[in-house]
Amino acid sequence: MMGPRQEAQPALFYEFSLEDHVPQDHLLRSIDRFVDLSSIRAHLADFYSHTGRPSVDPELLIRMLLVGYCFGIRSERRLCDEVHLNLAYRWFCRLDLSDKVPDHSTFSKNRHGRFRDSELLRHLFETAVARCIEEGLxxxxxxxxxxxxxxxxxxxxxxxxxxxxxxxxxxxxxxxxxxxxxxxxxxxxxxxxxxxxxxxxxxxxxxxxxxxxxxxxxxxxxxxxxxxxxxxxxxxxxxxxxxxxxxxxxxxxxxxxxxxxxxxxxxxxxxxxxxxYSTGPMLGWLVDRKIAPHIPVFDKSGRSDGTWTRADFEWDAENDQYICPEGHELKQFRRNYSDPNRGPTGKGVAKYRGLKLTCQACPSKPRCCPNMDFRSITREEHEDARQVARDIAKTHQYDISMKLxxxxxxxxxxxxxxxxxxxxxxxxxxxxxxxxxxxxxxxxxxxxxxxxxxxxxxxxx
Known part of the structure; x- marks a missing residue:
């Protein structure tokens, strides 16, 4: 048969514990084990006055912000309402049933003031990273x-x-x-x-x-x-x-x-x-610091007409020149210029040229420079670092890196x-x-x- 109508019966006394009403498998229980806010007060000590009315506990504000960002609550007005109603959020924020939730304007005042002045959020992030390192992750x-x-x-x-x-x-x-x-x-x-x-x-x-x-x-x-x-x-x-x-x-x-x-x-x-991220200066910066660049190189040296590409020419670093497949030299300068405007441009790109007479008489000219009197190759300032990245791209470790x-x-x-x-x-x-x-x-x-x-x-x- 139909049961009696459910009606709220007010009681004089309640025995209520937030701890008993937060599920054991709730995400906030696991997160709470790794939230270390013990250093916040010391970090903010210089940004509070020694006189006046006591402020809202900064640890409470940070815990509420973590709840908002962990559960996608974008509005601070809504966050205050959710913390007010949700028992798990109250438990995580160390609020009892009778404790009042701070007003949403408190977040703006602290964020634009002492939080930014003290770089508190950077400190909070680095604390979380330190815990990940401590846990072996x-x-x-x-x-x-x-x-x-x-x-x-x-x-x-x-x-x-x-x-x-x-x-x-x-x-x-x-x-x-x-x-x-x-x-x-x-x-x-x-x-x-x-x-x-x-x-x-x-x-x-x-x-x-x-x-x-x-x-x-x-x-x-x-x-x-x-x-x-x-x-x-x-x-x-x-x-x-x-x-x-x-x-x-x-x-x-x-x-x-x-x-x-x-x-x-x-x-x-x-x-x-x-x-x-495959710019020459960036790759050079990484190589100089012994960091292997597992980065695909953006390269325009390839040719679509079937002629020799820059990869077919051997780089001779000792003599600052390229050697073509026929054994001829491509140099940047063949004499010392008294006019500085005719020397190196200083723009990070060098151009290496073969001799016109040599290229005209070369039997491989149709495969090298069919539409030019001589062959030229450009070389960027950080070409050595770019070559390091190209060589890495041929390895099995590079394939693993692209998946990672x-x-x-x-x-x-x-x-x-x-x-x-x-x-x-x-x-x-x-x-x-x-x-x-x-x-x-x-x-x-x-x-x-x-x-x-x-x-x-x-x-x-």
Whole structure:
């Protein structure tokens, strides 16, 4: 038969424990084992006043932010509501049932103030990386790097064409925060100084974001997030926010490799990346530091007409010349020029030429230079490093590296598809950096929780 109507019966006393109502297999239980916030207060001590009303516990704010980024809660208003209602979130944030959840505006005040001034989010991320190293998930031998575009919180309707944009007319004192950050980054290699080319459009709300059509579709404003990962378990060891152009993304590698060396004493034996990172200076920088570049080289020296390519010519480094298959010499200079304008150009590219008389009389001219009086070959400044990368590409280890590179691409797929970071919410370079750091921290903690889950406790009878 039908049972009685269910009605709430108020009680005078309750025996309630959050610990008993959070499932043993909940993700936050595993994550909580690896969250070490013991150093936060000491890290922020100099950024709090010794007088006045007590502030909200910074550890509580960080725990709430971790919940938001671990579960894809993008809005801080919604995050406060979710922590208020969800028992597991309250348990992770060390809030009892009667404890009040901080107001959403508290996050903005702390983020724009003491959190950024103290680089707290960078410290939090590095703490998570240190725990991954401690747990044996990072060897530092093989690392991979890749950048991904993340749409900025800006649109074309609120932008100005480059010929109408005059940054010098902006008064920094009256400008919005994102504009002031843009002006502050004009000389930084990751943003303003990365290239002299100005974007087609500049956003009014976030001028540091890059107008780009790199996805071969409709153009949009974006930032680039670059991950440096250890390929053993796909752990992110560093992250950098940059302008969405190749020069800035490639330059961030040097910053990250130097930082992990200084912070964690990690020096990879090889670096895995895609063709965008195969510039001569980048390959030369890696080879000089004894890092094997497992990077496909973008090479235009090949020919489609069946004639000899540069690879068919032997390089004679001792005499600074090429030797053709017929044994003839191709030299850059055959005499000392008194006019400096006729000497080396200094542009990083050298041109080696054969003698006209020799080439005209050569029986292999139809296979070498059928439409030219003599054969010439260009050689870049870092051609030795490019050749090192070409030789590595012929090895079995290179094939393994190309498969391992998918791990870092999967991290960005997880970032956008699962954690919901397909579009940035915060404005300015600092906002983009904050979001990338928090997202990378959340991914590192989730990685630890997945590989080393919390032990399951037997249920009480």
């Amino acid at each position: 990072v060897s530092g031998q093989r690392m991979a790097v890749v950048a991904s575009l993340i749409e900025a919180d800006a649109n074309k309707q609120n932008s100005t064409p480059k010929e109408e944009w005059h940054a010098s007319q902006i008064d920094p004192a009256d400008a919005p925060r994102a504009v002031r950050e843009y002006l502050d980054t004009l000389d930084e290699a990751a943003f303003g100084a990365a290239s002299e080319v100005q974007p087609k459009f500049t956003s009014h709300s976030d001028p540091a974001s890059q107008w780009t059509a790199a996805r071969k579709g409709p153009a949009f404003f974006s930032y680039s997030g670059t991950y440096l990962i250890d390929t053993d378990h796909g752990v992110i060891v560093d992250v950098e926010a940059t302008r969405s152009i190749r020069q800035a993304e490639v330059g961030s590698i040097k910053t990250m490799l130097k930082r992990v060396k200084e912070k964690f004493d990690l020096h990879p034996e090889r670096l895995i990346a895609d063709t965008a 590179r998918k791990k870092v691409e999967m991290l960005f797929a997880h970032l956008k598809g699962i954690l919901g970071l397909g579009r940035l919410r915060l404005l300015g370079p600092c906002g983009a950096n904050d979001e990338f750091l928090l997202a990378a921290t959340a991914q590192s903690l989730r990685k630890l929780a997945k590989i080393l889950p919390a032990p399951q406790q037997s249920k009480k009878a």
